[in-house]
Amino acid sequence: MSNARTFRQLHDNSVPLRLPNVWDAGSARLVEALGASAIATTSAGFAWALGYPDGRILPFDEVVASVRRIVRVLNVPLSVDIENGYSDDPKTVADHVTRLLDLGIAGINIEDGPDPASLLASKIDAIKNALVKSGSDLFINARSDVFLAGLAEKSKQPEESIARGNLYSSAGADGLFLPALVQSSDIETIVRAIRLPLNVMAVPGLADAATLGKLGVRRLSAGSGISQVVLGKAKAIAQDFLKGGHSEALDSNPLPYSELQNLFTRPSNP
Numbered sequence: 001m002s003n004a005r006t007f008r009q010l011h012d013n014s015v016p017l018r019l020p021n022v023w024d025a026g027s028a029r030l031v032e033a034l035g036a037s038a039i040a041t042t043s044a045g046f047a048w049a050l051g052y053p054d055g056r057i058l059p060f061d062e063v064v065a066s067v068r069r070i071v072r073v074l075n076v077p078l079s080v081d082i083e084n085g086y087s088d089d090p091k092t093v094a095d096h097v098t099r100l101l102d103l104g105i106a107g108i109n110i111e112d113g114p115d116p117a118s119l120l121a122s123k124i125d126a127i128k129n130a131l132v133k134s135g136s137d138l139f140i141n142a143r144s145d146v147f148l149a150g151l152a153e154k155s156k157q158p159e160e161s162i163a164r165g166n167l168y169s170s171a172g173a174d175g176l177f178l179p180a181l182v183q184s185s186d187i188e189t190i191v192r193a194i195r196l197p198l199n200v201m202a203v204p205g206l207a208d209a210a211t212l213g214k215l216g217v218r219r220l221s222a223g224s225g226i227s228q229v230v231l232g233k234a235k236a237i238a239q240d241f242l243k244g245g246h247s248e249a250l251d252s253n254p255l256p257y258s259e260l261q262n263l264f265t266r267p268s269n270p
């Protein structure tokens with residue numbers, strides 16, 4: 001069974017697929033070792049780890065290089081957040097996706113953000129056509145920022161999300177991601193009206209995975225949250241170490257050296 005097909009089947013469960021988004025090969029291998037059935041990246045964490053701000057600035061060659069390193073250490077399916085595809089041209093976006101597909105990824109996230117919904121639909125259509133021509137498979141998760149960026153009046157956000165979700169479905173998307181969607185009533189309304197499995201992002205106030213599953217959610221992402229927490233802890237420890245130079249600052253529940261070494265000494269993918 002292909003990685004993409006396996007990944008697609010993980011969206012067909014009563015409890016959402018949980019994806020603690022990773023930002024490099026080390027974090028990806030760690031999460032896999034914890035029993036994750038699939039791995040997804042965070043574009044923000046990716047950018048920060050490579051020394052760039054988030055927001056469609058990361059050079060695509062850097063994305064390819066990072067994905068190559070992650071694929072090398074994984075056995076489970078990998079989905080890559082490609083923001084807007086790093087281009088406004090649908091053909092260029094499809095070419096970018098093909099480069100990642102050649103590395104062995106199983107899925108992508110691609111977003112509308114401030115762009116017209118029709119542009120993302122055109123990009124999805126171009127990707128789908130490229131997949132058909134090559135006989136390949138890929139799970140396309142269409143992210144819409146209606147709730148996250150307030151792309152519609154608050155009362156009209158569910159309606160706008162449904163319209164965009166069905167547009168992206170018609171273009172060939174396999175899933176709909178609505179970060180910042182929190183209210184259970186809105187979730188139920190959207191699930192009933194769209195043709196795609198719904199993905200939401202973990203934020204304060206969101207119900208737990210079991211409850212979300214009962215509402216019809218099929219995928220739960222951590223987004224940039226874990227990388228932000230990790231960097232926040234690193235900041236606090238480094239500040240304490242710089243201030244006083246106390247060795248105790250480095251004894252804040254560290255992973256043992258041997259455990260970290262063992263993550264990477266098993267046979268890896270070529």
